[in-house]
Amino acid sequence: MPDRVVVESSTEVPPPDWGRRSAAPPVTPWLFALLATLLVIGRLVLTPLLTAPVLQTWATVFVAICVQALPFLVFGVLLSAAIAAFVPPSFWTKALPRNPYAAVPVAGAAGAVLPGCECASVPVASGLISRGVTPAAALAFLLSSPAINPVVVVATAVAFPGQPMMAVARFAASLLVAVAAGWLWLRFGRASWLRVPSRTAPAGSKWAEFRDAMRHDLLHAGGFLVIGGITAATLNVVVPRAWLTSVADVPVLSAAVLALLAVVLSICSEADAFVAASLTAFSPTAKLAFLVVGPMVDLKLIALQAGTFGRAFAMRFVPMTFLLAVVVSSAIGGVLL
């Protein structure tokens, strides 16, 4: 699969009708006008009908989550696309120590300066491995960068006003999990489990690459954010508060439930703090487990990792990370929150 891009690059060969403007009319403006008209008609015809309080409340919560998360999503994607397009690959091998055991914490801590959406972190990590970085260090970066980068820390602080320790605890727990997972992989991992991806050649100009990467990441991460928003809004509106509080009152169970919820929801790390804050019935430690597990293990990441590094890798790496994340966040939550 990694060499599929090479096939794509055949479009660089001039096609037979190069430069010849087709006689067929371009479809874009018409499609856009049609969609806009449909929306306006829908506004006039449907809006007076869609007034059921359940639906309206659901929609308000859903839209609120999307709208609140959007600026953070855009900013994170903007920066990670800029790094993908403008930072030369050689930078990484020079910056990391040669000793692999020393490289793991350095790479993990590098996640704090380098913003990357979790969907971007898998391709970035595979790029690092193919550029000669120790796999364990690249994996530590893969786990830490979506969880502890500045955008996510600020988003967490904004989502929990008056609870600054939440952002601190998230940072500490995530870094700890990333480094521990990297070291464990270094000690017990086997090279045969990991499929080292071949390097893909960049196509086109830097700016075109930047725009394409950004559009792609925004839609990818945004799509999963919408899934998270739908689930959170439905939980908010449909599930009676009493149920949530009865689960939320059991300490160990509540952390495990929210950790599993994080896996299922697959919300982008730039946005998940807002969803966590909306789960008002749960304890801070349970919310912390949600925030630590979410950027490291979730359905979309499992799919991405299995696709990039192979199934043998994902089968071992994903459960290990999940267990580490739940244990560490429970411990840190108990101390700090």
Place this chain on the structure above:
Amino acid sequence: MSRLSQSLVLTLLGGVVLWITALTTSYLNYVKPGFRPFLLAAGVVVLALGVVGLVQEWRRPYANAHDEHVHEGTGKQAEGHDHSRAPQVGWLLSLPVFAIVLIAPPALGAFAARGEDAPIRPPATTGSYVPLSAEKITPMAVGEFIGRAWDFRERTLTGKRVRLTGFVVRSRKKDRWYVTRMQMSCCAADAIALKVAVRGAAPPPDDTWVEVTGTWVSPRSRKIPNGTVPPEMTAIQVTEIPEPSEPYE
């Protein structure tokens, strides 16, 4: 998703975000007022990304655009690698657009605030409260009223006339209804209902916005712990008002 559909979704999303933020105040139904500049910036970036993509698609020779559709069949494996095609999950970003345009979600109201047994967290109090004027009617936030009502040491509300603004939530009990305000710490998803029980006035319909002038009724027993029952007030006057532009506290 082809480049065309990616650009279409982003254009619609950016346009709608700018519409609710720049042209109307309906973004206040979902987030806090201070969030506006960030929303504007995000809307501009998303819209620009979409419009640039649309213009590029429009300018592209027809045959080239057709070429892309041939490749579309293999697009499923493109996740995470090839950036010219986005995964199908990106279509979901059109859902917020449809929700905003077609449902036009209002600020949270009586439906969200119902559930009389829902626990009400005491609002965080910072220091002690300013003494109230004995002659004048004091306009007050619902959260402040609840905070003062629960402050057993100072009793700043006793005998004072105050005016609360909120929407109506009717009660199962005949003798009261609630003047209610939703308080959000971040966005509407984490909003909690602040309720004050109003007695001595006929209940308006649910979700009517009212100004209630009245005095605090001190609870008969001090044994009821704070946060389990809303504080009560006796109404002197109830006036219907239009919904304020900032519906949350």
